[in-house]
Amino acid sequence: MNAGPPDDARTGPRREAWPDARAHQVAVARPVDFGEFVRGAGSLVVQPRMGFGSPELMRAGLAATMRANATTVGTITLDSYTRVGDLDAVDAALAEGIDLNGYPIVTHDPAVTRRMLAGIQSDGFPVQVRHGSAVPRDIFAALLRLRVNATEGGPVSYCLPYGRTPLADSVRNWAECCARFAELREHGVEPHLETFGGCMMGQLCPPSELVAISVLEALFFCRYGLRSISVSYAQQTNAEQDKEAVLALRRLCAELLPVENWHVVVYAYMGVYPATGEGAYRLLGQAAELAVSAGARRLIVKTVAESRRIPTIAENVAALEYAGVVADATAHGGGADPAVDSQTYREASALVHAVLNLAPDIGPALLRAFERGYLDIPYCLHPDNAGRTRSYIDDQGRLRWADPGALPLGHLVERGRPHRVTSSGLLSDLSYVRRLYDSERGHPRRIAPVPTVPDSLEG
Amino acid sequence: METQLRDGRTAVAAGRAPVVLLSGVASDSHTWNLVYLQLLIEELGYDVVNLGPCVPDEVLVEACRVQDPAMVVISSVNGHGYQDGLRVVGKLRACERLVATPVVIGGKLGVSGEQSARNVERLVAAGFDAVFDDGGNGIAGFRDFVASVRAARRPMVENVETPA
Numbered sequence: 001m002n003a004g005p006p007d008d009a010r011t012g013p014r015r016e017a018w019p020d021a022r023a024h025q026v027a028v029a030r031p032v033d034f035g036e037f038v039r040g041a042g043s044l045v046v047q048p049r050m051g052f053g054s055p056e057l058m059r060a061g062l063a064a065t066m067r068a069n070a071t072t073v074g075t076i077t078l079d080s081y082t083r084v085g086d087l088d089a090v091d092a093a094l095a096e097g098i099d100l101n102g103y104p105i106v107t108h109d110p111a112v113t114r115r116m117l118a119g120i121q122s123d124g125f126p127v128q129v130r131h132g133s134a135v136p137r138d139i140f141a142a143l144l145r146l147r148v149n150a151t152e153g154g155p156v157s158y159c160l161p162y163g164r165t166p167l168a169d170s171v172r173n174w175a176e177c178c179a180r181f182a183e184l185r186e187h188g189v190e191p192h193l194e195t196f197g198g199c200m201m202g203q204l205c206p207p208s209e210l211v212a213i214s215v216l217e218a219l220f221f222c223r224y225g226l227r228s229i230s231v232s233y234a235q236q237t238n239a240e241q242d243k244e245a246v247l248a249l250r251r252l253c254a255e256l257l258p259v260e261n262w263h264v265v266v267y268a269y270m271g272v273y274p275a276t277g278e279g280a281y282r283l284l285g286q287a288a289e290l291a292v293s294a295g296a297r298r299l300i301v302k303t304v305a306e307s308r309r310i311p312t313i314a315e316n317v318a319a320l321e322y323a324g325v326v327a328d329a330t331a332h333g334g335g336a337d338p339a340v341d342s343q344t345y346r347e348a349s350a351l352v353h354a355v356l357n358l359a360p361d362i363g364p365a366l367l368r369a370f371e372r373g374y375l376d377i378p379y380c381l382h383p384d385n386a387g388r389t390r391s392y393i394d395d396q397g398r399l400r401w402a403d404p405g406a407l408p409l410g411h412l413v414e415r416g417r418p419h420r421v422t423s424s425g426l427l428s429d430l431s432y433v434r435r436l437y438d439s440e441r442g443h444p445r446r447i448a449p450v451p452t453v454p455d456s457l458e459g
Numbered sequence: 460m461e462t463q464l465r466d467g468r469t470a471v472a473a474g475r476a477p478v479v480l481l482s483g484v485a486s487d488s489h490t491w492n493l494v495y496l497q498l499l500i501e502e503l504g505y506d507v508v509n510l511g512p513c514v515p516d517e518v519l520v521e522a523c524r525v526q527d528p529a530m531v532v533i534s535s536v537n538g539h540g541y542q543d544g545l546r547v548v549g550k551l552r553a554c555e556r557l558v559a560t561p562v563v564i565g566g567k568l569g570v571s572g573e574q575s576a577r578n579v580e581r582l583v584a585a586g587f588d589a590v591f592d593d594g595g596n597g598i599a600g601f602r603d604f605v606a607s608v609r610a611a612r613r614p615m616v617e618n619v620e621t622p623a
Contacts, residue, residue: 162488162512163512163513201490379491380490381490381494381509423496423499423502426498430491430495
């Protein structure tokens with residue numbers, strides 16, 4: 001089990017062989033299953049996006065997250081050099097004392113990372129590693145070595161939006177990494193993997209395709225041996241449509257996933273963020289309400305600083321606590337009936353089943369789906385994306401297909417008059433949420449007092 | 460006007476719009492800037508070949524060789540556009556075919572706001588025909604530039620037609 005497949009330039013840099021998971025069995029405690037923790041937490045689990053290059057700062061960020069007055073889990077976001085496999089650039093930055101935009105988990109000595117996590121990562125505070133890599137072999141090897149048993153990504157969602165790695169390479173890389181990650185179970189550790197497929201392009205992808213890709217990536221994870229899964233969905237432009245999407249995601253998972261241990265994670269809006277503190281918090285509050293009312297179990301928050309820069313630890317804590325207060329004040333939707341055939345469910349279900357019918361195995365099915373345009377992300381410029389679909393925001397604020405391209409949505413999408421997308425229309429759609437929430441119209445009902453925002457952060 | 464040409468010696472005369480090659484730079488994974496520019500340039504009357512984000516220098520140069528574009532537009536918003544632009548424009552100008560092709564760059568080119576006049580001069584000296592910094596009159600200036608490129612093209616097209 002130490003020997004990986006032969007070296008291949010397309011799988012990215014290869015610093016070390018897969019570790020023998022038995023090597024640290026005695027020395028390292030068995031971490032709690034991230035999925036079981038979230039499902040048993042009793043209230044919405046809130047989580048930041050947070051990563052720092054220095055172990056001391058990373059530890060301080062995790063400690064502050066742990067102490068926040070909310071039900072939290074920790075995040076270690078990796079730096080972008082590690083993400084693209086440029087480990088020489090990490091070495092250079094560490095040697096020269098240049099700040100990295102995340103934690104270089106592959107490069108720091110495992111002993112350093114263990115010290116960083118000691119007394120922090122526990123049964124009451126699991127930690128997830130977030131990265132964004134289509135060539136994640138070194139990252140997964142580091143996780144195995146450290147027994148860090150929760151991460152996220154996917155063969156489609158960590159490939160198409162971010163570069164030019166061929167989709168076939170990403171599928172192969174992710175298949176190998178999932179299989180290796182699943183081997184943790186042989187050593188009494190349950191590995192957890194979250195799909196990033198519900199967040200494609202951050203904004204302007206109609207919810208049905210986000211739901212479909214999230215479900216398909218979850219099926220991919222199951223195919224390669226994972227049993228503890230979460231499925232993501234990123235808040236879009238219309239609260240009702242978002243609720244339809246989360247319910248559709250839950251229903252499709254219940255229908256299709258061969259495992260019981262799964263939950264939905266909602267991401268606060270990932271597109272152009274409101275510039276005012278008021279607007280940013282209203283949008284975050286809306287995301288917390290969505291998560292609770294639609295039966296999701298976890299929320300990835302955003303902060304008031306998002307429109308300008310990487311947020312501080314204190315800004316993250318403020319966002320976590322605000323989201324927690326809103327969540328506690330929102331009626332729980334765990335019992336809401338997801339068995340409603342909404343437009344979002346019908347489209348997502350049609351996409352998922354059409355893709356699954358393309359091949360007996362999920363990996364080849366995903367590749368064929370993109371070749372044929374059965375999956376086609378609007379505005380995504382990756383060479384393996386057909387690029388025929390277009391979307392727009394209608395006058396109700398719903399995301400709709402301006403052109404469904406070759407998506408197998410047949411009678412489900414009206415073909416009446418095509419909606420022509422112009423450059424000014426696109427610009428307007430990209431900033432729709434910012435305009436809505438920075439103005440008085442955006443969700444005026446305030447559930448919790450908005451934390452004080454220093455003047456320097458305003459517009 | 461172009462479509463009235465009688466023979467098929469140019470792409471314009473064949474009823475196709477001239478091609479603009481649009482690209483991000485190697486270190487930049489941003490996409491929405493490129494999507495917006497594609498729509499804008501198409502509205503200005505061009506076909507666009509959009510190479511997308513994270514384009515290695517060699518891929519950009521090779522695509523320019525193959526496409527022989529009427530103009531090359533480079534967009535970057537991650538703050539490294541100044542360094543990346545200086546590097547890649549030299550490689551483009553080193554191609555015989557691209558010596559006189561209009562090549563422009565724009566976006567958020569530095570990590571700390573607008574580029575200094577000196578940096579803009581350096582980019583121009585390195586080979587760019589124009590620099591559209593986000594802090595300045597970015598898009599309006601870019602539209603004006605495209606219009607001037609079109610105006611410059613017309614006499615050339617008519618020269619093709621006259622002898623026939």
